[in-house]
Amino acid sequence: MNNQYIRKCVVFIFLSIGISMVAANVFAYSADNPTSCSIFTVSIGDIVFFGSNEDYSLTGTYMWTVPPQELDTPSGTIDIHGVVAFGYKYNDDQADGYAQGGMNDPGLCADGNALPLLNLNPHPERESTFTYPLDQILMECSNVDEVIEWFQSHNLGTQWSNQLHFADASGDAVVVSVGEDGEFVFTRKGSLRYIISTNFNLANTNVGQYPCQRYDTATSMLEAITSEQDLTVEAVRGILDAIHEEGEYGTKYSNIFDSVNKEIYVYQNHHFDRTVKLNLETVLNSVIQGAEGVIEENGLLYKETRIADLFTTTQPEEPNTQTSLISTEVAIVTAIALVCVIGIAAYWALQKQR
Numbered sequence: 001m002n003n004q005y006i007r008k009c010v011v012f013i014f015l016s017i018g019i020s021m022v023a024a025n026v027f028a029y030s031a032d033n034p035t036s037c038s039i040f041t042v043s044i045g046d047i048v049f050f051g052s053n054e055d056y057s058l059t060g061t062y063m064w065t066v067p068p069q070e071l072d073t074p075s076g077t078i079d080i081h082g083v084v085a086f087g088y089k090y091n092d093d094q095a096d097g098y099a100q101g102g103m104n105d106p107g108l109c110a111d112g113n114a115l116p117l118l119n120l121n122p123h124p125e126r127e128s129t130f131t132y133p134l135d136q137i138l139m140e141c142s143n144v145d146e147v148i149e150w151f152q153s154h155n156l157g158t159q160w161s162n163q164l165h166f167a168d169a170s171g172d173a174v175v176v177s178v179g180e181d182g183e184f185v186f187t188r189k190g191s192l193r194y195i196i197s198t199n200f201n202l203a204n205t206n207v208g209q210y211p212c213q214r215y216d217t218a219t220s221m222l223e224a225i226t227s228e229q230d231l232t233v234e235a236v237r238g239i240l241d242a243i244h245e246e247g248e249y250g251t252k253y254s255n256i257f258d259s260v261n262k263e264i265y266v267y268q269n270h271h272f273d274r275t276v277k278l279n280l281e282t283v284l285n286s287v288i289q290g291a292e293g294v295i296e297e298n299g300l301l302y303k304e305t306r307i308a309d310l311f312t313t314t315q316p317e318e319p320n321t322q323t324s325l326i327s328t329e330v331a332i333v334t335a336i337a338l339v340c341v342i343g344i345a346a347y348w349a350l351q352k353q354r
Contacts, residue, residue: 036114038214038243039101042194042236043171045228050109050167050257051236052101053270055245058091061253061268063310065303067287068105071139072299073130080139081105082284084264086255086307098132105280106142107169107259110134113197115208117161121182126155134164143168144188151176151184165197169259177203194222214243233258233265237272244270253307268307276310 036055041048054061068082085102088095101111112134129136133156141147147166163177173189175197185203189195198215200208221239225231236256244251254272256265262280287294287303294303 036199036245036249037100037112038196038198038218038240039111039113039165040194040196040218040222040239041109041165041167041171041173041189042222042225042231043167043173043189044193044225044231046260047228047231048107048167048169048171048259049231049233049236050103050111050173050259051240051255052111052165053240053244053251053254054086054100054111055249055251056088056095057249058088058093058095059252060088060090060096061307062087062089063266063305063307064099064102065283065287065305066139067284067301069301075127075130078140081108081142082280083135083138084278084280084283085135085138086253086266089304099135099138101134101255102138103257103259103262103264103280104138104142105262105284107262108138108141108143108147109167109257109259110138110164111255112162112164113199113208115162115177115199115201117159118178118201118207119182120156120158120160120178120184122158123155126153129154129156137164137166143170144172144174147176148174148186151186163197163201165195167257167259171259175202177201179203193225196222217243237265237267237275240267241270241272244272246270266307266310268311274311278310 037053038055039050039052041050043049064083064085064087066080066083066085069080070077071080081104083099083102083104085099087098087100089097099110101109103109133154137147137150141150144166160178163175165173165175167173167189171189173195175187175195177185177187178201179185180203187195187202196215196218198209198212198218200210200212200215218239221242225235233256240254240256244254251270252268254267254270258264264278264280264283266276266278267274287301289296289301291303293305294301
């Protein structure tokens with residue numbers, strides 16, 4: 001072999017290694033920039049389901065049961081609805097202790113999608129909130145109309161980093177997000193069978209992750225549900241399974257809320273073959289002052305339960321597949337690059353012999 005042949009081989013080897021490194025960085029970037037949370041409302045006739053996947057990196061997941069009661073607020077004493085809510089706690093994270101989603105005793109359901117931070121027009125002339133908006137809305141509101149009125153009558157600061165999805169027992173639903181003008185926009189389900197929200201702003205698709213494969217998959221599957229016979233818990237569970245996330249930012253828990261019958265279906269770590277079914281009224285009535293797990297804090301009586309403890313047997317731990325996913329992809333790219341190098345070298349060797 002002459003020096004020119006050797007130089008060509010060296011150049012192609014380094015080029016292939018470079019391609020592999022770039023591809024590895026692309027896969028790593030994708031894994032470090034996860035999506036989070038998928039929500040949909042679907043209704044036909046008298047059947048209303050609200051489905052959600054909670055996708056995040058935190059592992060301490062909890063259910064909070066708040067019975068109907070009087071609550072002292074800065075604006076005076078109010079009667080609040082009974083609420084069953086789900087979220088994170090004891091993770092040393094700013095998301096700890098706040099409801100990510102839930103359902104109250106009138107059947108109002110709620111959950112939220114993460115979005116990039118947007119500026120929000122302040123309204124100091126409006127009423128102030130006394131807690132996190134989603135928690136307060138579930139305590140105070142009964143239906144979608146009241147939710148919209150609540151947003152239009154409260155001052156919610158100068159920035160907003162999510163969109164909130166609500167549905168009620170009538171089948172009405174709304175997604176609340178920030179518009180280009182800095183005011184809230186209310187995207188309503190109306191007469192449609194369903195409405196979906198993921199991680200792009202329904203009022204402005206330039207904000208967030210658009211297009212979204214989870215949104216498209218859910219749309220396709222919901223389109224196939226055209227009758228009350230089709231609209232079952234199993235069908236809703238199948239959609240949540242199809243759009244769940246894995247890895248570090250995988251689906252930590254999922255909920256199906258039956259807004260009409262006030263029933264809750266809980267799944268953990270995208271294991272959709274294992275279900276805990278809860279009756280809202282029964283769960284609310286189980287909160288008795290002084291009982292185990294019941295807490296009274298800032299005048300609010302509630303019960304705190306680990307989601308894992310809802311299951312009668314030990315739930316398998318969710319492995320962190322992020323590293324293995326990246327390693328697998330890098331290995332594939334590297335193998336392809338090496339095959340290319342060997343093939344090119346063999347071709348040149350044959351040409352040289354000729």
